[in-house]
Amino acid sequence: TAGNITATANTTLTSLSNLNTVGTITSGIWSGTAVAVEKGGTGATTASAARTNLGLVIGINVQAPLVAGTDYLAPVSLTTTGASGASTFISNTLNIPTYTLAGLGGISLSGVSATAPLSYNSGTGVFSIPIATTSANGYLSSTDWTTFNAKQTALTAGSGISISAGTISATGLTTSNLSSTAGITNAQLGGSIASSKLVGTDITTVGTITSGTWNGTTLAIAKGGTGLIAAGTNGQVLTSTGSGTLIWTTPSGGGDVHTIGETYGGGRVFYVYDNGKHGLIAATSDQSTGIRWYGGSNTNTGARADGVGAGLKNTAIIIANQGYTDASGYAATVCNEYSVTVDGVTYGDWYLPSKHELNLLYLQKSVVGGFANASYWSSREFDANIAWLQDFYGGSQITSYKVYTAYVRAIRAF
Secondary structure, three states: OOOOOOOOOOOOOOOOOOOOOOOOOOOOOOOOOOOOHHHOOOOOOOHHHHHHHHOOOEOOOEOOOOOEOOOEOOOOEEEEOOOOOOOEEEOOEEEOOOEEEEOOOOOOHHHOOOOOOOEEEOOOOEEEOOEOOOOOOOEOOHHHHHHHHHHHHHOOOEOOEEEEOOEEEEOOEEOOOOOHHHOOOHHHHOOOOOOOOEEOOOOOOOOOOOOOOOOOOOOOHHHOOOOOOOOOOOOOEEEEOOOOOEEEEOOOOOOOOOOOOOEEOOEEEEEEEOOOOEEEEEOOOOOEEEEEOOOOOOOOOOOOOOOOOHHHHHHHHHHHHHOOOOOOOOHHHHHHOOOEEEOOEEEOOOEOOOHHHHHHHHHOHHHHOOOOOOEEEEEEEOOOOEEEEEEOOOOOEEEEEOOOEEEEOOEEEO
């Protein structure tokens, strides 16, 4: 009938076959037959039947269920395998938790990498940071930290030394602030002192100086220098004053001048006078390594002159006295017969040096070169049986019988 029906408890209306009109049903459970499609339902009691009634196809009209690891990435989890919790630094020790990646689905452990100082084990999937070494980055160990910290606190500024922005510089080191008690070694200096000066009165000992420019006072003769501040002009020669100094002089009368050690006139100059205009030349090799002084006869030849140029006269006297009586020759003849051609000029006026000339030659033996540590004949005789020699090892001048053999080196004058 018309009017309202109020239910005060869970009740069932069973006597009414149809309700033409109802209000809004706000609660309860539908227990009737499936609501037809034309009535706003699906006409089905299962999902598959509902899709059929509604004409829906999975993957076209309806999203298919998603499968973890196939349709989307499975959740990634980090599992600790080492120290737990956050990274800590306790008692100079850095504790870093070690994590293993899991649940990456299609991503293999070998497909992951890390950049130093982070290290990754593709076999286990473990990330870690190793301790630093001399050749690899890593974390600083407590031992290294202690060493580094000790070095840092030892760096302090002092007189002549400043520290600014991590740079140590020296400005005006003097003997007062760079004393022997400082104990500075060659290794600490590193072989050089850059942008600084060593200021003091004396440096008593230095190593070998291999480069640089000398800007000090002129080196004295006694210290291995010349005592001069300029080179001579063309044609001048360096001359001793006799009082311990050297000067540049121009030879009087001009002309060619020569110096000791110069290759000239078929040999090498070993003595000069007249400011280099005149002197003596030695052959560059021995004329004999064992020959007698005489030609076979013990006689007083009269070859007893001495001094510069005396050897030429002695040689002529000896040959005149001895002649060519012995086919093997002797000291004077091998010198007299020696000749050498240089640049088209033949030099043939060689002779056996006098006792004085032989000593001058000995004094320059290292300049001329080619001498043996043996005795060399001079052209001066001592008596009918004996003549003078010079030992080119020790430098002494001695006598020996003319019949004995010795070395011979010819000379000539210019």
